[in-house]
Amino acid sequence: MNVVETSGLAKRYRSTWALRDCTLAVPAGRIVALVGPNGAGKTTLLHCAVGLCTATNGNITVLGDLAPGSLDALERVAFVAQDVPLYKYLSVRSMVAVARNLNSRFDQAQAEERLRALEIPSDRKVGKLSGGQQAQLALTLSLARDPDLLVLDEPLARLDPLARHDFMALVMAAVAASGFSVIFSSHVVSELERFADYLIVLARGRVQMLGDIDDLLAGHAMLSGPVEECDLVGEQFAVVQTRKAARHAELLVRTTGNSELPSGWESDDVSLEELVLAYLRDPSASMLPGPLTLDELEASEVT
Amino acid sequence: MVIDKEVDDHEAPVPSIVFRLEPSSGVPTYLQLVHQVEHALRLGYLTHGDQLPRVKDVVASLSINPNTVLKAYRDLEQKGLTAGRPGQGTFIQASPETVGLERLTALRRSLVSGWLKDASAAGLDEQGTVALFMAALRDFRDRPVESRSAGRGGRQRGEGVA
Numbered sequence: 001m002n003v004v005e006t007s008g009l010a011k012r013y014r015s016t017w018a019l020r021d022c023t024l025a026v027p028a029g030r031i032v033a034l035v036g037p038n039g040a041g042k043t044t045l046l047h048c049a050v051g052l053c054t055a056t057n058g059n060i061t062v063l064g065d066l067a068p069g070s071l072d073a074l075e076r077v078a079f080v081a082q083d084v085p086l087y088k089y090l091s092v093r094s095m096v097a098v099a100r101n102l103n104s105r106f107d108q109a110q111a112e113e114r115l116r117a118l119e120i121p122s123d124r125k126v127g128k129l130s131g132g133q134q135a136q137l138a139l140t141l142s143l144a145r146d147p148d149l150l151v152l153d154e155p156l157a158r159l160d161p162l163a164r165h166d167f168m169a170l171v172m173a174a175v176a177a178s179g180f181s182v183i184f185s186s187h188v189v190s191e192l193e194r195f196a197d198y199l200i201v202l203a204r205g206r207v208q209m210l211g212d213i214d215d216l217l218a219g220h221a222m223l224s225g226p227v228e229e230c231d232l233v234g235e236q237f238a239v240v241q242t243r244k245a246a247r248h249a250e251l252l253v254r255t256t257g258n259s260e261l262p263s264g265w266e267s268d269d270v271s272l273e274e275l276v277l278a279y280l281r282d283p284s285a286s287m288l289p290g291p292l293t294l295d296e297l298e299a300s301e302v303t
Numbered sequence: 304m305v306i307d308k309e310v311d312d313h314e315a316p317v318p319s320i321v322f323r324l325e326p327s328s329g330v331p332t333y334l335q336l337v338h339q340v341e342h343a344l345r346l347g348y349l350t351h352g353d354q355l356p357r358v359k360d361v362v363a364s365l366s367i368n369p370n371t372v373l374k375a376y377r378d379l380e381q382k383g384l385t386a387g388r389p390g391q392g393t394f395i396q397a398s399p400e401t402v403g404l405e406r407l408t409a410l411r412r413s414l415v416s417g418w419l420k421d422a423s424a425a426g427l428d429e430q431g432t433v434a435l436f437m438a439a440l441r442d443f444r445d446r447p448v449e450s451r452s453a454g455r456g457g458r459q460r461g462e463g464v465a
Binding site for chain 1 (some may be wrong): 324
């Protein structure tokens, strides 16, 4: 089963395409990181998946064949939005009661237990909690719905390092206990490897790279050698990024075939951060068949 | 995918090992966990019959992906260092083969009076010596498995373009 599957998904806001021709399938049981520069369409994609917006073109299904926003999907998909929407003037206890009344599936005992473990006082006003605690409360309410898919939009963006750690620890422990799937969007590239095992990189509304993180890392290498042979070696591989110094060059390549490296060249593993940054820096580099050229992208721009 | 079957969530016992992560080390997270268990075994901090922390507890304390911990535990099990008992957890089964002290001393002596002496005579400074040794070690590891005698470990991913 795929937790999210799209084909040719596109979304236009007035004259701007937030998503265009976005085709992807995310297998179940994964913790998926959705990465991309500002305006790449991350939030739009997540909103389409949870049923908060409808696509202009194309199809999207969640948890097998459910339509996002349908009653079945709403019951099984939990979403924590970027700005952690909570009623600031309610007490924590009342907030839990509201969530219980608004959801058909809600484990109140589990929510209260978790809040106790997190030492969040139940008589405190939500607005008086720290940012980290508000995020934990929103997450606790989502987890109490016992979701099959948890969608988090930029969960780490506004949290300090400690709160980040605690928030993700809560997510990871819940996954270990109940085995649901997670999709989260993030700007924080350096911490991805810790949390995610599956990666989607979006650029300008399209999927640029996606796959199992171990596979992606194994499928790329950093080659370094004398700069004179750089172009020759570059022809053998799909080159993602080239950096040249006076005498030596470094190529980040995809290692699909088994080509021999000339002597004097070395191959090194790539870190996830290096890989993601290289792709983000060059929107025309694409993992998927038929690399997109900038001209194509420009041509499809609606003005 | 239900990873931990235990439902009871009362006070966790003092863990047999406390894991830590060095994000900047470049070593994959699961391998860091594996190395720490091996290290603890060598030092005697972990012994036969000890229970490794539950996946859920490791995940909660390090804030990492549960699959990473599972991968580390699987790796340890494949190496014969641990055994999983269904419904209970993962337990230490054996100690890693350790090299005897005598053998270690002999190896060290041969390195000092042989190769290191030659390197120094050739004019290599300390850093040059280390760099050369690491490069040679890499060459050694990259050779086919049959041609080296006791090849435990080795590189795990991104082995090669060649």
